[in-house]
Amino acid sequence: MGFKSHVGLLASLITTLLVVSYVVWIAIRSDVSLQRDHVIVDSSIITLPLPRKLSNMSVEEAILLRRSIREYTSDPVKLEHLAMILWAAYGVTDPVWGFRASPSAGATYPLEVYVVIGEWGVLVEKEGYLTPGVYKYDVHRHLLLLVKSGDVRGELADAALGQEWVRNTPVSLVVCAVFERTTQRYGERGRVRYVPMEAGHLGQNVYLMSTALGYGSVVIGAFIDDRVQSIIGVRQDEIPLYIIPIGVPREQRRIDFTDIWRYIEVKRSG
Ligand SMILES: Cc1cc2nc3c(=O)[nH]c(=O)nc-3n(C[C@H](O)[C@H](O)[C@H](O)COP(=O)(O)O)c2cc1C
Numbered sequence: 491m492g493f494k495s496h497v498g499l500l501a502s503l504i505t506t507l508l509v510v511s512y513v514v515w516i517a518i519r520s521d522v523s524l525q526r527d528h529v530i531v532d533s534s535i536i537t538l539p540l541p542r543k544l545s546n547m548s549v550e551e552a553i554l555l556r557r558s559i560r561e562y563t564s565d566p567v568k569l570e571h572l573a574m575i576l577w578a579a580y581g582v583t584d585p586v587w588g589f590r591a592s593p594s595a596g597a598t599y600p601l602e603v604y605v606v607i608g609e610w611g612v613l614v615e616k617e618g619y620l621t622p623g624v625y626k627y628d629v630h631r632h633l634l635l636l637v638k639s640g641d642v643r644g645e646l647a648d649a650a651l652g653q654e655w656v657r658n659t660p661v662s663l664v665v666c667a668v669f670e671r672t673t674q675r676y677g678e679r680g681r682v683r684y685v686p687m688e689a690g691h692l693g694q695n696v697y698l699m700s701t702a703l704g705y706g707s708v709v710i711g712a713f714i715d716d717r718v719q720s721i722i723g724v725r726q727d728e729i730p731l732y733i734i735p736i737g738v739p740r741e742q743r744r745i746d747f748t749d750i751w752r753y754i755e756v757k758r759s760g
Pocket residue numbers: 556557558559560653708709710711712713
């Protein structure tokens with residue numbers, strides 16, 4: 491074998507080595523990122539990203555696009571989006587008095603918001619997914635506090651008379667009311683009017699913020715109260731009023747203001 495063929499052999503060996511190392515490097519890299527994607531962020535206190543303007547959708551567009559959505563993809567909800575939805579629901583909008591995003595009779599704020607997170611339900615950018623479980627939204631510190639671990643979506647769907655959208659959604663809010671906070675001041679009127687009205691305000695904020703961020707939701711009133719209470723692990727005086735699943739809609743809704751104009755014109759001419 492001559493000198494030239496030795497050099498040729500060496501060159502092809504080096505090339506093969508380089509190609510193999512490159513392929514191995516790519517494989518290791520993708521494996522690492524896959525693992526990182528599936529890391530569980532295991533903490534009993536989740537610091538939520540601070541509220542900020544995230545969407546470019548106007549209030550008009552969000553109201554037009556909002557619909558009760560019951561079919562979701564398996565995509566997770568991003569933590570920064572969940573944080574915004576929670577803030578829009580009941581977060582603080584007045585640092586002096588502690589007033590909230592939803593109005594409340596006499597600022598008595600009877601509502602508590604719990605978050606049921608399923609497996610691979612909430613994605614923390616570059617870190618992984620939150621531990622499935624039930625969390626409480628700490629309004630003033632803008633935190634999630636772990637109440638109990640484990641994916642309870644199935645049990646919650648059963649308690650909601652088998653409504654499948656509760657089972658299939660990555661995240662559900664459970665809105666509970668401590669009626670005494672309002673009835674102490676307003677009596678029976680607080681129980682039958684003010685507190686349910688306030689849950690409605692909160693629900694609409696969740697709908698609109700979810701829509702603006704590309705998610706769908708539906709407010710659910712049909713469930714067995716005491717079963718929901720024991721599934722999410724709340725006190726007896728915290729009465730569940732709404733379950734609100736949130737997820738990426740399976741179908742994007744298409745509607746324009748011109749569709750509404752046509753509808754109104756037809757009604758006017760009829
Ligand atoms: C108080 C209340 C309770 C509701 N309960 C349920 C429910 O248990 N399950 C459900 O799928 N939708 C429920 N909905 C959603 C309604 O079905 C929905 O708002 C209605 O069909 C109108 O559709 P839209 O929200 O897309 O405008 C409820 C809505 C309200 C306001």
